[in-house]
Amino acid sequence: MPELPEVEVVRRGLAEHVTGRQIGDVVVAHPRAVRRQPGGAAEFAGRLRGRTLLDARRRGKFLWLATDDPDLVMSAHLGMSGQFRVAQAQPELHARVGLDLGGQQLWFVDQRTFGWVAAEELVVDRHGQRVPGSVAGIALDAADPALNATAVARVMRSRNVAIKRLLLDQSIVSGIGNIYADESLWRARVHPEAPAPRLSVPRLVSLLAAAKEVMAESLAAGGTSFDRLYVNVNGASGYFSRGLAVYGRAGQPCPRCARPIRRVTFMNRSSHFCSNCQRRPRAQD
DNA sequence: CGAGTATCCTGTCCGC
DNA sequence: TGCGGACAGGATACTC
Numbered sequence: 286m287p288e289l290p291e292v293e294v295v296r297r298g299l300a301e302h303v304t305g306r307q308i309g310d311v312v313v314a315h316p317r318a319v320r321r322q323p324g325g326a327a328e329f330a331g332r333l334r335g336r337t338l339l340d341a342r343r344r345g346k347f348l349w350l351a352t353d354d355p356d357l358v359m360s361a362h363l364g365m366s367g368q369f370r371v372a373q374a375q376p377e378l379h380a381r382v383g384l385d386l387g388g389q390q391l392w393f394v395d396q397r398t399f400g401w402v403a404a405e406e407l408v409v410d411r412h413g414q415r416v417p418g419s420v421a422g423i424a425l426d427a428a429d430p431a432l433n434a435t436a437v438a439r440v441m442r443s444r445n446v447a448i449k450r451l452l453l454d455q456s457i458v459s460g461i462g463n464i465y466a467d468e469s470l471w472r473a474r475v476h477p478e479a480p481a482p483r484l485s486v487p488r489l490v491s492l493l494a495a496a497k498e499v500m501a502e503s504l505a506a507g508g509t510s511f512d513r514l515y516v517n518v519n520g521a522s523g524y525f526s527r528g529l530a531v532y533g534r535a536g537q538p539c540p541r542c543a544r545p546i547r548r549v550t551f552m553n554r555s556s557h558f559c560s561n562c563q564r565r566p567r568a569q570d
Numbered sequence: 571c572g573a574g575t576a577t578c579c580t581g582t583c584c585g586c
Numbered sequence: 587t588g589c590g591g592a593c594a595g596g597a598t599a600c601t602c
Contacts, residue, residue: 287595364595379580399579399596444573450574453596
């Protein structure tokens with residue numbers, strides 16, 4: 286359940302269900318799930334066995350669980366289809382990694398295997414925050430109160446690319462994926478292919494505010510899920526798909542002006558927008 | 571260097 | 587019903 290609100294739903298579920306639990310046996314059922322772990326499955330299991338899980342943290346789409354070793358965390362990225370499930374036994378399909386937590390088990394389940402888990406050290410990043418090594422290059426997320434939207438807007442204006450590409454660039458601002466990029470652009474009335482330097486700083490700041498807003502609304506609804514692939518640690522789905530204005534609504538009326546929503550291929554994926562509300566800036570400066 | 575593309579997987583859906 | 591192709595919410599390793 287890839288984007289910020291969905292990952293936050295998972296983080297909350299983990300915080301509720303695994304905090305204070307001690308790790309017993311560790312099973313790596315599919316080695317690809319630990320491909321980012323130096324030393325592979327043996328190292329992953331060896332580092333975590335016996336440790337107690339503490340806080341669940343998140344930045345953008347990256348998750349990590351603190352442990353009673355202050356330098357060691359279990360980090361994870363859900364990729365396109367990763368889930369954490371609290372269960373009494375190994376899930377039948379796509380179970381990749383399991384932790385025995387005494388009386389219950391925590392499973393990383395991932396149909397498409399783009400997700401991963403790792404046991405890694407904390408490092409101090411450029412914001413002075415302690416984060417897993419794999420997260421050090423990831424920008425603060427769009428919902429973080431510490432995010433300086435004006436500074437992000439200036440970085441965006443310095444790049445001569447389509448604005449949607451920058452919204453999806455996790456090193457500029459993190460947590461936004463294809464769904465919320467389209468939704469934010471629609472709210473802020475910005476064309477997805479508008480070159481960033483053609484947009485003013487205030488316009489970009491309002492775009493970032495729109496992203497924060499739409500993701501907060503989604504989180505309040507439990508996130509967006511279209512099917513069983515995207516569920517929280519209990520297997521429950523979120524309801525924000527009803528709140529989407531453009532994503533997945535090609536041909537349906539724009540909620541603002543009733544003209545049909547367009548879908549185009551951009552960056553090898555789909556973009557949904559209203560060509561009436563979201564005008565492409567003129568080529569002339 | 572920045573910008574754009576190809577690729578890693580599995581599953582579903584749609585048209586023929 | 588079977589088959590091929592497009593597509594899916596992501597990140598990164600490439601090339602130019």
